[in-house]
Amino acid sequence: MPDKTKAAQAEPLSMMAVVAPAVGWLIPGAGHMIQKRWIRGLLLFVSIATLFVLGLAMQGRIYKANGGDILDILGFIGDIGAGGLYIVTVAMDWGQGAIAFATADYGTKFMIVAGLLNFIAVADAYHIAIGKKQ
Amino acid sequence: MTITLNHFSAAAVFALLASIVFGITHRETAREMVRYGLYCFAMFLGGVLVAGWAMWLLRR
Numbered sequence: 001m002p003d004k005t006k007a008a009q010a011e012p013l014s015m016m017a018v019v020a021p022a023v024g025w026l027i028p029g030a031g032h033m034i035q036k037r038w039i040r041g042l043l044l045f046v047s048i049a050t051l052f053v054l055g056l057a058m059q060g061r062i063y064k065a066n067g068g069d070i071l072d073i074l075g076f077i078g079d080i081g082a083g084g085l086y087i088v089t090v091a092m093d094w095g096q097g098a099i100a101f102a103t104a105d106y107g108t109k110f111m112i113v114a115g116l117l118n119f120i121a122v123a124d125a126y127h128i129a130i131g132k133k134q
Numbered sequence: 135m136t137i138t139l140n141h142f143s144a145a146a147v148f149a150l151l152a153s154i155v156f157g158i159t160h161r162e163t164a165r166e167m168v169r170y171g172l173y174c175f176a177m178f179l180g181g182v183l184v185a186g187w188a189m190w191l192l193r194r
Binding site: 120 | 135136137138139141144147148151152154155156158159162163
């Protein structure tokens with residue numbers, strides 16, 4: 001009997017439960033869009049991408065993996081959440097930060113928060129994929 | 135291109151965009167999402183205003 005209960009609890013991992021979070025990380029909101037949650041996906045994409053691009057435009061600094069300092073590593077973890085936006089930014093060598101601008105620090109925080117919000121969106125896409133959420 | 139926002143504008147834009155994500159990800163139905171998004175937006179901006187006035191009082 002306990003075996004049966006355990007088997008009932010262990011849901012098989014569907015393909016969507018793997019693909020949706022991965023795509024959602026790479027392109028914010030795409031994890032919702034491939035599950036036909038078009039409006040939610042679009043709103044998530046617009047919100048997260050706008051926050052990230054505004055951060056760049058405010059001359060915010062992007063954190064790299066080899067920061068060394070613990071705070072730099074935490075900043076990197078936040079930034080990496082933005083997925084494709086982060087990859088493009090690093091590849092194009094944008095986000096160097098400019099201390100001449102007082103608002104550059106806001107920009108840095110905008111990009112970190114964009115990444116963290118995308119982590120939440122990825123978790124939400126996963127919950128939809130496993131049927132925990134509509 | 136460089137965008138320069140003042141503190142309040144930056145906080146308002148941040149509040150709006152973060153509230154949209156919170157609303158969508160933390161609630162089930164569309165109605166609840168809108169309500170929770172508006173609640174988060176109000177809390178963000180209210181927090182900014184309260185903190186701003188608190189700092190103004192502390193400075194005096």
